[in-house]
Amino acid sequence: MTTSISFEKKILPNGLHVITHVDKSIPVAAVNLWYHVGSKNEEPGKTGFAHLFEHIMFEGSKNHNKDYFEPLQKVGANINGSTSNDATNYWEDIPSNSLELALWLESDRMGFLLDALDQNRFDLQREVVKNERRQSYENRPYGMAYLLLQEALFPSPHPYNWPVIGSQKDLNDANLEDVKEFFKRYYHPNNASLSIAGDINPEEVFKLTEKYFGDLQPGEPVDRLLSSSSNLNGDTKIEIEDSVQLPRLYLAWPTVPDLTESQAALDILSIILAGGRSSRLEKKLVIDSQIAYDINAYHHGQEICGEFHIIATGKPNDSLDKIKQEILNEITNIISSPPSQHEMERSINNIEAMHIRQLEKVGGFGGKADQLNYYNVMKGDPGFINLDIERYKKITPDQISNAAKLLNENRVSLSVLPKQNLTISSPISDRTKMPVTQKRMEFAPPSPxxxxxxxxxxxxxxxxxxxxxxxxxxxxxxxxxxxxxxxx
Amino acid sequence: MFSEGTSKRTSEKISEEIEHLAFRFKEDVSRNHIFFSINGLKNNLDSGMKLFADITQNPIFPEQETERLRSEILADITSSQDNANKVAGTAARAILYGGVNTEYGHPIIGSTKSIKNIQQKDLIEFNQNIFHKSKATFIAVGDIKSPELLHHIESNFSTDFFNHSDPISPPVFPTNQFKNSVGGIYVIDRPGSAQSVIRAGHLTIPRDHQDYFSLAFGNYVLGGEYSSRVNMNLRQDKGYSYGFYSSIDWGQHSSTWLIRGSVQTEVTFESVKEILFEINGINGSKPISSKEFEDSKQGLLKGIPSQFESSNQMLNQLIKLVQFNLPDNDFSESIKKIEALTLDEVNLSSKNHFKPDESVIVIVGDKEKFIGQLETLKLPIHIVDMYGE
Structure with missing residues (x-):
């Protein structure tokens, strides 16, 4: 099965990487822009800035000094952004004849965001982010577990020590000047990668990107940290109470940087251990002994150090110790006897199917434009999109056993236990001109x-x-x- | 339960086969439909289809697996009680549809009581009485042509399996008997909550109503998108929330219109006032302007191609087509109908169908922090549990 993705890549004189990929299935162009800045570029005491920018970036810039959603939505575009420890991304899936509008807006906020940022705008988005933190973590069952896990998994001064969303305290303390400095350091053409996929003509796209982004000032080069191990030592045990009725166990290990051999082996290991009902732990703990209600494992690949997680939900009044012991036993087993060929096949088949399913969309999170950017930013080569699956196919059972040795005693064990008595009471040339709105494109929906x-x-x-x-x-x-x- | 064992395969064998083929098997249950599906790589389709046919035609609902699933579902119900969003959704449903013990008001997942009581014979009976007498439709999307698809279906499904000349229909929801007379505020107390989760709305017209397009449009202006009124007000103007939206869950007999979001506990009262302001606004005190109308119309129309990109999206489009008995040319017809909408029609429809007096407001949050202020609104206030009782 070959599903090779063709692409072209150019680097503008100011350092901006531009990638194109043609797919004419629907009249839509996917614009995807990565800035190589995430929460790991922040400083302790000033956390949450990269994510705060993800909000501020939609609020207006010099030549479009108001909300970014309105002009994009009325041409039928979908828009979003995200922030991780390592990078920030922004995307617009837009009718392809309105591509220029997206480029005009993206280039204006890359070059001229600070001209439009004032205290009011900053204060309002800070309130929105504080509500995002409440909604995503504080008011969500088990929501605080992730914030605590990350802090424990990467003890200070590791740059993954603090959460992407920042702390309420740092958000309150953040001042406009610090935030502006942060922007100047990291948001410029030579720290960004622009990927445009879909119903496009690459030659035209390169001309347009030159027109809109070509005159933006490059910034100081950003130093790259390629790898940084966690200095976690021994089993860090954390117990918290939350407004939940079922106890849950989180086991986590710091691992290796993304796109390495061990990372591929760890992805496969997570499927062998707890990916689906025929996986080892689900079969043992959920189906057979039924001491857990559910169990999941995943490896989270990251630029300088990955994370391996196993999460299991237990029965209301049972201790989580037994579940933990069974998990650790299974890891010991897999270290001493490599997985079967059948287990390997099942895992690789699933990884391959997932890879192909991800190629269905040109835009959005994880679509083709986003993936080309991911490989470009992390590996310097978007073409890795076509090679990645081979990396997995080459992994041997012995390599899985070796990778499992990374799941050693240097780990975090976090238990979330039901709160004792607190449950719910009942159950360019002229940058100032916005490109004109285009007519609606011809589109014939499929006829069944x-x-x-x-x-x-x-x-x-x-x-x-x-x-x-x-x-x-x-x-x-x-x-x-x-x-x-x-x-x- | 369908994938938990057939006359040919054990539960374990089924999951092992599906996972090895890297297929996805899904059972989606909605109020008037069940959708079984598989999705995977074409070169495994032969085996995938055999498995799919076995699961749907020959389930035996083994005792042992029933017990295991019973305890899993009971755990899910327990967990949902901890999740303020699920509590709000379950309560709103029960309140709007006349109680938790009704055909359209009960939670689809069931209750602790019902799940504890279900026996193997009930499952067999449900399967014979309901599934076998349903009108069934195969829905497919992907790298396959119709003769090949037909061959897969004919060679795997026995001819008499669905061949019932007289399929039964789902129970009718008595819209005319059930007036939206339950307006008011319903509070579910959750001490210590960092936010209040809010749902506000009422029942509305069914999918086949002549005002479907105009009302869907009105809702889009009110809360269908980021730039819509409720999000602009509660998030972008006030900073009370991470996001506020409204949606209509279209149904055959009646649909559910709800505004939804979470706000910081301290501004619960102010947020309820703003929500009421917006409902009154769309109902006529602040009619849709011609700019809002033109922008929304362009946005809606130009966004249509993006709804036909992935196979999952197309599958969902086909499901709607079949569910609501729409003509096969509906995808292109509905574009024409949106094009033809006028501002007056949309404003009239919004005036007729968004009803401030009949709106129910469900709040899940730390009651003591806002109940006093809410009383000043002079609306009936009910303190209820997650089942609206």
């Missing part, structure tokens, strides 16, 4: 084919031959409203 199987069964089909994927389903006309109502 219908086949009559017999007097009671139809088949409806949309053919979509671009990727070797098939979905088939069976839809009934009865559902939960037919539950016996004496016993719903």
């Amino acid at each position: 084919q219908r086949i009559k199987l017999n007097n009671n069964v139809d088949i409806v089909l949309i053919e979509k031959p671009d990727l070797p994927l098939v979905s088939i389903g069976l839809l009934t006309n009865l559902g939960a409203s037919s539950d016996p109502i004496k016993n719903p």
